[in-house]
Amino acid sequence: MTLAATEISRPKSRVLPWVNGSAVVMTLYLVFLLLPIYWLLNMSLKTNTEILSTFSLWPQDLTFDNYRTILTDPSWYMGYVNSLIYVVINTVISISVALPAAYAFSRYHFMGDKHLFFWLLTNRMAPPAVFALPFFQLYSSVGLFDTHIAVALAHCLFNVPLAVWILEGFMRGVPKEIDETAYIDGYSFGRFFMKIFMPLIASGIGVAAFFCFMFSWVELLLSRTLTSVDAKSIAATMTRTVSASGMDWGVLAAAGVLTIVPGALVIYFVRNYIAKGFALGRV
């Protein structure tokens, strides 16, 4: 609210006016970002013979065959389904355990709270490569290897700390008087949390869910190590098919384009909170 108010009162001739110089910088930067993605899109709409024989900035012989291959072949499209399943499971688990913990960190002092918070963060810092082999053995021994839940649990390693961190930042912004008033009004903790508190930090929950989704969606090493057939992720499908079929560039590019779509969709919903979310709710 305060932000919007200052936006309006901001004078036209600011110290940093949105002049042409800035527009040029932004255009150059965005071109740098989008050019490789454009090239991928371009490749995905060409036939393999065209990719290898001619060099052109746009498809001469427009074809959707690459996409058709992916969307009709179960070994391809099941990759997307598997990835989406474990990403959603992971997001749900991460947010539901992180909510109460973040509340505790933002409201109370308790024995060892600072150490615990840092210890949680160290898990975000742990290189997945360190955990790949032990995870493989752990989940094999409990019979969870090659299941969606295994990957979802493994991704909790870095998503739970992140969710706690983000949610704690957002919860800190909610005045404590609200809690106290609710308790005086006779709300129990559970009802207060569900009915009053969660709607107040809805944007924070959205942002945390977005980040869990994102980091689980983009991860390759753990999801590849923990799956073989039934729960094989799209990332793993892509790397394995590359070596097997001798570089089918068109299909590879089309698969790449399709992996960007879910991200682009969710980003649209949280666009106004992206910046604050990346600051982990601490602005």
Add this chain to the structure above:
Amino acid sequence: MEKTVNQKAWFLVLPVLVLVAFSAVIPLMTVVNYSVQDTFGNNEFYWAGLEWFSEMLDSERMWNALSRQLVFSAIILAIEVPLGIFVALNMPKKGFWASLCLVLMALPLLVPWNVVGTIWQIFGRVDIGLLGYTLDKIGIPYNYTQDFFAAWATVIIMDVWHWTSLVALLAYAGLQSIPDAYYQAAKIDQASRLAVFRFIELPKMQGVLMIAILLRFMDSFMIYTEPFVVTGGGPGNSTTFLSIDLVKMALGQFDLGPAAAFSIMYFLVILLISWVFYTVMTNLEKREGA
């Protein structure tokens, strides 16, 4: 905010504790186990003490990977942080263009890491890639699978492409939180653009920039997928960073003992540096709050 002391808050933290213990402590203990034991197969293990640690500390392979990793992290931080701040300063402040810039800039962050590799692999190839083809036509020899310099340049530019937006978005969030009164005061004092940046914007961005540096350091230090897809660690070992080397050792050659010792030292290095960042960061927050 004033916090009250309440030991019952532990119950709220318990689910996280159980979950993270399952997915972090148990695996980590496995690693610690392997690091002090030796095996001759058949699941028979012998106490090896600190043998693996001393072996790894003497091995040139690890030191080489570590120095490559440090050089890589230093280079990308030196490029991404100033570039990110510069981009953030030039972003539109509000309205349609601001939203559009935000969405487009966040796009690379949401591309799966192996696809980032694929994108640059295709983009950089001399025969089919726009970048490789153009450089080749201009007459610059460029081949990221053969040439040491080209491989490094590709991996670094790829990381800049992938992650500069993160720094820019964080810096942008910091800039947005500066009250207008600060700028007006600066204007009355007729402060130069540089002075405004140095004495208003930079101090106000300090907090978020620390987060940016912390995140970028951590993530670049454990980079695996992107260089693995593009260069596979080559040519030779020139882009074999710590994680790539570790995976090669643990899952490729199944050298459990050395790999475990390697893992623990790797983790400790990250932990140590991150702890320094974290301490600085929380102190900054405290000072701002006071």
